[in-house]
Amino acid sequence: MDTPFATTDWQPTRPPEPGDIDLTDRLPALISTLAAQTKAIYRHPYDPQCWLQRAKTLAELRYPELAVGDAHKALLLCRTLLSRMGEGGWKLGYRKGFWMLEDGCEGVGEKTGGLESKDEDEGVAEQERRITDLQSEAWRVEVGNLCKFPEAEEGRYLLRRYPWMRAEHRVRGDALLALLNEEFAARTSLRGRRSPLCEVRRHAFGLSGADGRESHDVLGVFALEDLQDGAFLMVDRSKTWGCIGPGLGGSVVNLRGGEGCANPLHPNMPSDDAADDLRWVRGRAGVYAADVITLCRFLLCCKKDGVVHPLNHPLIARLTPLYRRKKGRVVSLEADFAIPVAWLQHLGIDVFANPNYDTWVLFEIKARENNNSWSDPLHHCVSPLFSLFNHSCEPNVTWNTGKDCIALGIALQRDVKAGEQLFVFYDQYVEDQPLEARRDRMWRWLEDDCRCSRCVREAAIKAAQSNAEWGGGVNGSSGGDEKGSLDWDTAEKPVFPEDLW
Numbered sequence: 001m002d003t004p005f006a007t008t009d010w011q012p013t014r015p016p017e018p019g020d021i022d023l024t025d026r027l028p029a030l031i032s033t034l035a036a037q038t039k040a041i042y043r044h045p046y047d048p049q050c051w052l053q054r055a056k057t058l059a060e061l062r063y064p065e066l067a068v069g070d071a072h073k074a075l076l077l078c079r080t081l082l083s084r085m086g087e088g089g090w091k092l093g094y095r096k097g098f099w100m101l102e103d104g105c106e107g108v109g110e111k112t113g114g115l116e117s118k119d120e121d122e123g124v125a126e127q128e129r130r131i132t133d134l135q136s137e138a139w140r141v142e143v144g145n146l147c148k149f150p151e152a153e154e155g156r157y158l159l160r161r162y163p164w165m166r167a168e169h170r171v172r173g174d175a176l177l178a179l180l181n182e183e184f185a186a187r188t189s190l191r192g193r194r195s196p197l198c199e200v201r202r203h204a205f206g207l208s209g210a211d212g213r214e215s216h217d218v219l220g221v222f223a224l225e226d227l228q229d230g231a232f233l234m235v236d237r238s239k240t241w242g243c244i245g246p247g248l249g250g251s252v253v254n255l256r257g258g259e260g261c262a263n264p265l266h267p268n269m270p271s272d273d274a275a276d277d278l279r280w281v282r283g284r285a286g287v288y289a290a291d292v293i294t295l296c297r298f299l300l301c302c303k304k305d306g307v308v309h310p311l312n313h314p315l316i317a318r319l320t321p322l323y324r325r326k327k328g329r330v331v332s333l334e335a336d337f338a339i340p341v342a343w344l345q346h347l348g349i350d351v352f353a354n355p356n357y358d359t360w361v362l363f364e365i366k367a368r369e370n371n372n373s374w375s376d377p378l379h380h381c382v383s384p385l386f387s388l389f390n391h392s393c394e395p396n397v398t399w400n401t402g403k404d405c406i407a408l409g410i411a412l413q414r415d416v417k418a419g420e421q422l423f424v425f426y427d428q429y430v431e432d433q434p435l436e437a438r439r440d441r442m443w444r445w446l447e448d449d450c451r452c453s454r455c456v457r458e459a460a461i462k463a464a465q466s467n468a469e470w471g472g473g474v475n476g477s478s479g480g481d482e483k484g485s486l487d488w489d490t491a492e493k494p495v496f497p498e499d500l501w
């Protein structure tokens with residue numbers, strides 16, 4: 001974000017609306033402004049003006065969810081400043097975005113536009129008026145970028161890859177793969193075996209990519225030896241999970257008609273410090289509780305493991321990002337900003353001065369976690385090894401949850417040859433459904449047409465039948481070899497407004 005990116009990489013998360021100004025000519029300037037404003041934030045993280053200015057640029061660039069994040073930080077800073085206004089013994093810091101003791105505390109640093117550019121002798125009343133104005137403006141930007149749908153203080157955005165994301169966070173490197181395979185080896189050798197039963201490999205669906213990704217970044221789990229029906233593969237004890245059980249003090253706000261998880265300790269691990277009790281999150285996050293607790297647990301893992309950038313944490317780095325989603329995602333002021341910011345502050349992370357925890361990073365974590373979680377309405381759980389298995393409508397692996405709703409047991413459900421990919425069924429409700437129904441339903445999980453052998457085979461048969469009916473070819477298509485190919489996918493799809501940009 002602090003370096004200008006190529007205009008061709010710009011993929012805004014808000015579709016264009018009638019009345020929007022065409023940004024083509026202004027785009028290079030806006031991108032440079034974004035980089036300069038990000039650097040200004042690095043230099044002056046406690047200056048609300050810096051956050052507000054970047055919020056406006058992000059809004060212009062059509063990243064409403066990020067504009068809300070920056071405006072929210074500007075608001076938090078203004079509130080803090082106003083809370084001490086008029087108290088004796090303090091004066092505003094050099095750029096006047098923070099308080100410092102009055103005696104002998106001359107600020108140092110450069111002077112660039114913003115709060116500091118005003119008269120040094122500005123009186124308290126004048127300062128108060130300016131910060132109040134700033135606060136009102138930040139509030140306008142915050143609510144203006146939430147379209148209040150589906151609820152007040154909520155909005156929508158589309159999942160898109162942020163163009164400033166570093167290369168190392170876009171693809172999963174060989175070192176990560178080696179680590180994953182060590183874990184698979186450890187899990188399977190736990191059961192008295194010395195050699196691993198399976199491993200993660202690239203190009204899981206062949207050499208054609210999916211989801212706009214390079215095929216080498218599409219991972220899958222493959223058998224390393226012949227395995228028999230019923231053989232137990234491994235248990236994955238996820239470290240990151242949440243549920244919508246009761247909040248602190250027996251609060252039942254999240255119980256969804258009384259059917260929530262009854263385990264009051266669920267968001268916490270036995271190894272957690274008492275100070276890191278996450279139950280308050282359930283009390284605050286309402287219907288998003290499972291989601292937000294999972295995110296907060298990720299952040300706690302980062303802190304415990306001393307990982308400097310959360311996207312470098314192996315738990316997150318292994319998860320597939322997914323950017324093709326056409327349906328808007330909900331962004332909630334409370335769940336996506338207020339609670340994560342409060343939690344990060346609790347963990348001792350400076351949300352203003354530490355760019356590794358910028359809003360876009362939190363959204364990226366959330367996107368990966370949502371795309372890889374095993375979830376039902378009550379629980380949300382990312383199982384680090386299980387999340388590497390791909391889906392097939394004729395799976396060879398089955399899974400079951402333990403009594404704790406966390407551990408996933410994985411076993412073979414038919415004989416498998418060495419080198420075969422291991423697949424699970426993501427959604428068993430559609431097993432007996434015809435191709436279209438299965439694919440429709442699987443979009444929820446894959447956001448792509450299912451590329452499993454059964455779907456590919458059935459689609460080929462359909463294409464051949466259709467060819468025969470039309471006397472030898474629709475659009476010259478032969479329905480030919482479909483393995484790992486999306487060529488057959490000529491069926492007409494509904495067009496969403498956002499497909500057009």
Ligand SMILES: C[S@@+](CC[C@H](N)C(=O)[O-])C[C@H]1O[C@@H](n2cnc3c(N)ncnc32)[C@H](O)[C@@H]1O
Binds near residue numbers: 204387450452
């Ligand atoms: C839980 S992850 C599985 C591991 C993933 N392939 C990876 O590289 O990390 C789920 C994602 O894998 C891909 N995927 C899994 N099964 C698929 C299938 N049958 N057809 C197409 N894509 C599939 C989709 O991108 C899906 O969002």
